[in-house]
Amino acid sequence: MTLxxxxxxxxxxxxxxxxxxxxxxxxxxxxxxWMLGAYLVILLSSVVVYYLxxxxxDQAPIAITEQDxxxxxxxxxxxxxxxxxxxxxxxxxxxxxYKNGHWTFRYDGDELFIVDLNTATDGAxxxxxxxxxxRATIEVNSYKTRTIVNGMDLTDKVIEPEVxxxxxxxIFTGLDRVRIERFQxxxxxxxxxxxxxxxxxxxxxxxxxxxxxxxxxxLHIRVPGNVQIQEKTFxxxxxxx
Amino acid sequence: MEIIKCDNLNKAYRNxxxxxxxxxxxxxxxxxxxxxxxxxxxxxxxxxxAGFYQKTSGQLQVFGEEPFNNLNVSANMIFxxxxxxxxxxxxxxxxxxxxxxxxxxxDQRLAKGLFDYFSLDANQYHDELxxxxxxxxxxxxxxxxxxxxxxxxxxxxGMDAAVRKDFYRALLKxxxxxxxxxxxxxxxxxxxxxxxxxxxxxxxxxxxxxxxxVAIKELAIGLRGNEQVVQEIIQDIEVYHKxxxxxxxxxxxxxxxxxxxxxxxxxxxxxxxxxxxTNDICVYLTSKHKGGIDDVFNRA
Amino acid sequence: MSLIELNLFQLTxxxxxxxxxxxxxxxxxMMIVQVSALLxxxxxxxxxxxxxxxxxxSTDVYSGEAVIILTLIWAFVTGVQLxxxxxxxxxxxxxxxRISSQLSTIGFMLTLAMVASIAATLMSVLLRVIMxxxxxxxxxxxxxxxxxxxxxxxxxxxxxxxxTLLMSIGYWFGMLSQKSVFLKVLLPTxxxxxxxxxxxxxxxxxxxxxxxxxxxxxxxxxxxxIKVIVSVIVLLGxxxxxxxxxxxxx
Numbered sequence: 128m129t130l131x132x133x134x135x136x137x138x139x140x141x142x143x144x145x146x147x148x149x150x151x152x153x154x155x156x157x158x159x160x161w162m163l164g165a166y167l168v169i170l171l172s173s174v175v176v177y178y179l180x181x182x183x184x185d186q187a188p189i190a191i192t193e194q195d196x197x198x199x200x201x202x203x204x205x206x207x208x209x210x211x212x213x214x215x216x217x218x219x220x221x222x223x224x225y226k227n228g229h230w231t232f233r234y235d236g237d238e239l240f241i242v243d244l245n246t247a248t249d250g251a252x253x254x255x256x257x258x259x260x261x262r263a264t265i266e267v268n269s270y271k272t273r274t275i276v277n278g279m280d281l282t283d284k285v286i287e288p289e290v291x292x293x294x295x296x297x298i299f300t301g302l303d304r305v306r307i308e309r310f311q312x313x314x315x316x317x318x319x320x321x322x323x324x325x326x327x328x329x330x331x332x333x334x335x336x337x338x339x340x341x342x343x344x345x346l347h348i349r350v351p352g353n354v355q356i357q358e359k360t361f362x363x364x365x366x367x368x
Numbered sequence: 369m370e371i372i373k374c375d376n377l378n379k380a381y382r383n384x385x386x387x388x389x390x391x392x393x394x395x396x397x398x399x400x401x402x403x404x405x406x407x408x409x410x411x412x413x414x415x416x417x418a419g420f421y422q423k424t425s426g427q428l429q430v431f432g433e434e435p436f437n438n439l440n441v442s443a444n445m446i447f448x449x450x451x452x453x454x455x456x457x458x459x460x461x462x463x464x465x466x467x468x469x470x471x472x473x474x475d476q477r478l479a480k481g482l483f484d485y486f487s488l489d490a491n492q493y494h495d496e497l498x499x500x501x502x503x504x505x506x507x508x509x510x511x512x513x514x515x516x517x518x519x520x521x522x523x524x525x526g527m528d529a530a531v532r533k534d535f536y537r538a539l540l541k542x543x544x545x546x547x548x549x550x551x552x553x554x555x556x557x558x559x560x561x562x563x564x565x566x567x568x569x570x571x572x573x574x575x576x577x578x579x580x581x582v583a584i585k586e587l588a589i590g591l592r593g594n595e596q597v598v599q600e601i602i603q604d605i606e607v608y609h610k611x612x613x614x615x616x617x618x619x620x621x622x623x624x625x626x627x628x629x630x631x632x633x634x635x636x637x638x639x640x641x642x643x644x645x646t647n648d649i650c651v652y653l654t655s656k657h658k659g660g661i662d663d664v665f666n667r668a
Numbered sequence: 669m670s671l672i673e674l675n676l677f678q679l680t681x682x683x684x685x686x687x688x689x690x691x692x693x694x695x696x697x698m699m700i701v702q703v704s705a706l707l708x709x710x711x712x713x714x715x716x717x718x719x720x721x722x723x724x725x726s727t728d729v730y731s732g733e734a735v736i737i738l739t740l741i742w743a744f745v746t747g748v749q750l751x752x753x754x755x756x757x758x759x760x761x762x763x764x765x766r767i768s769s770q771l772s773t774i775g776f777m778l779t780l781a782m783v784a785s786i787a788a789t790l791m792s793v794l795l796r797v798i799m800x801x802x803x804x805x806x807x808x809x810x811x812x813x814x815x816x817x818x819x820x821x822x823x824x825x826x827x828x829x830x831x832t833l834l835m836s837i838g839y840w841f842g843m844l845s846q847k848s849v850f851l852k853v854l855l856p857t858x859x860x861x862x863x864x865x866x867x868x869x870x871x872x873x874x875x876x877x878x879x880x881x882x883x884x885x886x887x888x889x890x891x892x893x894i895k896v897i898v899s900v901i902v903l904l905g906x907x908x909x910x911x912x913x914x915x916x917x918x
Contacts, residue, residue: 139704139738141745156457156689159696166699167783170790173797174820180800276718277727284723306724310803312812313713313731315792317826318819321889339718420760420917431671437765437912443674446762451917453757455690466686470762472672516671 192335195280198223199273199340206252206272206343215254215367219270219347228269228287232297235263239350240296241358247288247301251344253362259352265297266349274342278335279309285342297348299360311336369396370429371517371549372417377426379412379573386412388573389426394551394566399543401560401581402553404570405654410553411449413570414521417551418447430517441517446471448510449521450503454494460505461490464512471513479512482538486531499526507535511542519551524559532556536563558647567646571654584646587653589626592619593639601626601634608652610659612666621652676768683759683772690758691776694749698742698784702791705738709795730799732792736827739788743781743831747838750777751846751907753916760916770843770908777835785828789820822889829896833883836903843907846914 202223209215218224241255269287273280284307289300314322350356358364372394379387386409394400402410415421416428419435419442428435435441454463464483468474483490486504497505503526510518524532540563543550554560557567561581569576577584588608591598595616602622609621621644626634631641644652657663712728750773759769796813815823845852865873886892 139708154696156462156692159692163692163695163699166703167787170787170794173794174790177793177797178817180797181805274723276725277716279727281723281725306726309725309727310799311727311729311810312796312799313729313733314812314815314819315731315733315736315823317736317830318815318823320884321822321826321887321892322819415917419765421915422913437767439674439676439679439763439765439768440671442760442763442765443672443679447760447917452761453754453917454761455758457693458690462689466689467762469682469686 195273196275196335196338196340199275199342202272203340203343206345210252210363210365213365213367215347215365218345219268224270224272224345225282226268227271227285228267228290230267230290232265232267232292233263234265234292234351234354236295236354238295238355238357239265241299241348241356241360242296243288243299243301243360243362245301246361247299248344248346248360248362249301251346251362253346253348253358253360253364254367255348255350255356255358255364256367257350257352257354257356261349261351262353263351264349265292265351267297268347270345270347272342272345273340275338275340277309277311278338281307282342285344287344288346299346370394371396371431373427373429374417375427377413377416377428378424379409379416379421380424386573387416390573390575392568392575392578394549394568396549397547398565399540399550399552399563400566400568401557401564402551402568402570403555403557403650404553404576406555408570408654409573410570411521412573414447414519414551414553417517418445418519420447444516445519446510446513446515446517447519447521448506448523450499450506450523450525452502452506452509456493456495459491459493460488463494464509467509467513471515473514475512475514478542479508482508482511485534500528500531503527504531504535507539511539514542514546514548517549517551521553522555523552524554524556532559536560539563557650558645561646567650569650569653576653581646584649585643587624588621588644588649589624589631590619590621590642590644591634591639592642593617593634593637597634597637598639601630601639607658608649609655611662621648674763676765676771679763679765679768680771680775683764683768684775686762687772687776688779694746694780695783698739698746698780698787701738701742702735702784702787705735706791706795708738709734709791730795732788732795735791735795736788736830739784739827740830740834743784743834744838746780747777747835747840748842749838751839751842753846753918756914756916766912766914766916767908770911774839774904777839778832781828781831781835785824785831788827788831789824792823793820825889825893829893830883832900833896836900840903840907843911847911 202221205221206218209218219226241253267290269290271282271285271287273282274285275281284305286305291298291300346362370393372392375391377387377390378385388409390413402414404410412421416423417430417435419430419438422436430438430441431444433441435445458466460483464476464479467479468476483505486501486508488501488505488508494502494505503523507520507523510520510523524535527535536559539550539552543563552560552564561567564581566578567581567584568578577587579587591601595612595618598618598620602620605625606623607620608623609619611619613619635641659666709730709732713731713733715726715728717724717726755773756764756766756769759772792815796815800813841855844855859876862873862876866875866877883892883895886895
């Protein structure tokens, strides 16, 4: 919302006032009182309902702590470094990296095209390992790291791609972009102004609320050593031996 | 006992003096008519008495106190005009109920009786009423409140003749049963002179006279006849009004200072002597031009 | 017939009850304003969309602040409305003097403030309940979803004080405008002129800003209450004293 919003608000107020300043003529007072009573009753009963709502704090998407953030950032950093040095061996078993898919295919061919559809590998790290000891199997392992958005842990919303092999092509298919809607609340400024506890606890919570760390997808592909690889994907591709 | 007392009372606005050096004493339990032309200052005077306007100078006492911003005066006074403001959201019956809470002497039975008699609808809103019905409603409040000082400023605006008659009758009847001090301003003197006791005549912000209504009739006398004859008779006597008609004939209204003998002599010379109605006397006394509207035509 | 005597307190009481009936519409307008604000709140106070890989994540933030802000604007406008000539003329149709008229109006205004602040505070709760019912329990997991009863009370007091302050400012402006036509033009002009000057950083003028910060930066509820109460007394008191000679029923 921009500066326009306050002006719109004031306009709305004025319109409402103008339209309703003559209300007393069109609405009998008894009806008005009745509606007012209903209004207050609804508000008061909402308080009752509110405090009766089940406690869902265990579902808290904001159950992350500063340590979680640090951990996630460290993991991303490690991956980045591995990209520079080519040392991926440790990554796959390190903390914060979760395996979410495993495929094996038998393959006899000499050439392999690696392609993706639907930007399935966009932003992912694709580590292609050609193993001389491997003669006829293609193995794909998919990993994900922690994804935290606006202080909410959304790791389990990350979906692994579909992997298939056909006609000499290893195809990665991603699902259409998943849209996630989350709702957050903000405490009213009248409360925040005076809430003594605000200073410590809520402040920390508010800071966490602004943390966003996007996880990375890792695709570890083991290919027979004698295969010629051609790859046309959106991933960051690394070859290791 | 004096209910209202003013002494050299003045109310000045930027470009005119609405009330000039007014000195009046109004006694308790009388119906006084406040009569004068439009703009003569009647409303200004009444609103000062009611405590709505502030005086510019002079003395003004109602119930022995300054009426402006005065709780005690307000509690015993009600001011009815055609301009009364009531909450838009309240129905007529709700307004009457509210009035009852402010006036301990309120007579709900009388109010309801009058209300039904004039066919007002209890569930209507005040601003939905026609001008005449508004005046009727306001009048009901004025009578039923039984305030010690009740002021009516042109209360019959918009009322038709039958309703006006009923209003005066109702006012008089209730006044007789429950005496109070009433000030009634109107420009239709002929209608109200039957219920008035006193008349306060105002011209250009000043008091012209304050007399019992019966005394006013005696103030002037009319002569009609040949111009020269009449002129001779009325030498040295103040002329209030002069009108020509026909050839050489005039009609004059003069201060009633003729002796019986002179009147007889006038009759003998063919001059017609007429009494003047109270209303006409007041009109002539408050007019700016002696010749009335004929002056406009005579100049040409 | 003896004179009826009436003291100021009794009269003010009678007028107060009269006004509760006569101006019930103002409560109604308040309700309409707040309900409209609630509907506006469903659009979220702010939103953010981020995307990466195969995810688009949009976060909408909700709060009851829209209701509070709109209620504050309503409060100011109502404060001004209550100084209209009509109000006095209605009072003087019956028994009144200027002080009783103003005191009863102010009493009515405070009643409006109380109801408005309770409603505005509870709207935040209602909003959360509605969002919960509409989107499921995941919404409740946000730590800002929970408002403890103590917090509700703090919010209620704070909102009541803000509303009363704004009503009093509106009343003060309105009353002074009634005093003279000159003021009626001068006061808004001065206000907007000052506002304009202050918005420009280089002007060095900051009266309005300072006043704003004087209230908004105060962290102690007790001190804030004192600040507001004193300001309200000064504003309303001066309004009553300065307009005690107004002519009515013109």
